[in-house]
Amino acid sequence: MKKHYLAIAVLAMALGMTACSSKTSETTADTTAATTAVETTAETDASAEDEEEDYYYGFVGEVNDKVITVADDEGKEVRFDVSAAKVEGADAIGTGDEVEVAYSGQLSEDVTKAKSVDIITSAAAEAAAEAAAEIDETISGTIEKADDKTLTLKTEDGTYTFNTIIAQKVTKDGIKAGAEADVTFYGDLEDEEDKPVATKIVTEDAMDTPEAKVNALTGKVVEVKTNYVVLETADPDNTLFTFVGTDGMFDKLKVGDTATVAYEGTLTDKSIMATGLK
Incomplete structure (x- = not known):
């Protein structure tokens, strides 16, 4: 009887060991498969990253x-x-x-x-940029001070001083401190040595006038033909300006005359498009 029980115990132990062995094999296989999958994915990712x-x-x-x-x-x-x-x-x-x-x-x-x-x-x-360059920029603010050659304008972005020697001045009550004004100019606002050049100053009291809507420059005629004229201004740094117009536009002018030419575009152009004489 004891031998019979012993045989049963040995059989049970054997079955247990077989089950454990089976589970271990399955676990090892699963781990190996997972590791292979990770390695394959990593290799694929690395391959994508290393692609030239x-x-x-x-x-x-x-x-x-x-x-x-x-x-x-x-x-x-x-x-x-x-x-x-x-x-x-x-x-x-x-x-x-x-x-x-x-x-x-x-x-x-x-x-x-x-x-x-x-x-x-x-x-x-x-x-x-090219479109912006076709016209001079205009800035608005309050005049802090002004004389025959310069004007200081306080704006929302800062305070700037302009060279006003050649500027067209459109005003009823004068260019003076405290007045609101629009200043059309070319040049760098931040350049304190080579100040931006004002081409037109329009005070608030004259903004609705016809003159405020026209760009004009006054100077002495140094060269003229039927369809173009060269004006010399009083500004030694911004002296000569060439205006091109239609045939006959400048027939009434002669060298030495003082003339005011209406124009469109910017005074920085090599040849400025004239629209007429004032």
Whole structure:
């Protein structure tokens, strides 16, 4: 009887050991599979990170939703998907922009996914700058002091002093301290040595007059033909200005005359467009 019980105990122990062995094998297999999966994922991620990054330089010829077409110096065109690309250098990509596109892998014959787009030159920004350069800037404020050659204007952004030797003055009660005024000028507001040049000063009491809406410059005629005139001003640093008009516009002028020419645009142009004589 004891031998029978002993046999049963040995059998039970054997079955237990087999079960433990089975569970250990299963656990080891699961751990090995998980480790392999992690290693495979890591290798895939590392492979993606190590993929060579390249750059494509050119000019944007077309912007179609999230796909742009870029042509290089030789005229070769490549289409890039910029939906997930980091854009630097401007707020948005536009036609005519000079760009450098970063991408990974090979260029596709269809669409290549861009990683980033560096806008070297924004066509829109250049166009805006050119448009702004076509007219002189105007600033508003309160006159702090003024004389025959300078005017100091206090504005919301700061206080600035202007060279007013050639300025057209439009006022009823005079250019004096305390008056509100609009000053049209060219030059750098922050330059204290080479002061910005006021081309027109309009005080508040004359802002509704016809004269306030016209740009004009007065000077001595040093050269004149039927369709252009050169004026010399009293400002030694801003002396000669050339105005171009229509045939016959300046026929009544002669060298030595003092003339006032109405114009449009900016006095910084090499040839200023004249609209008539005042």
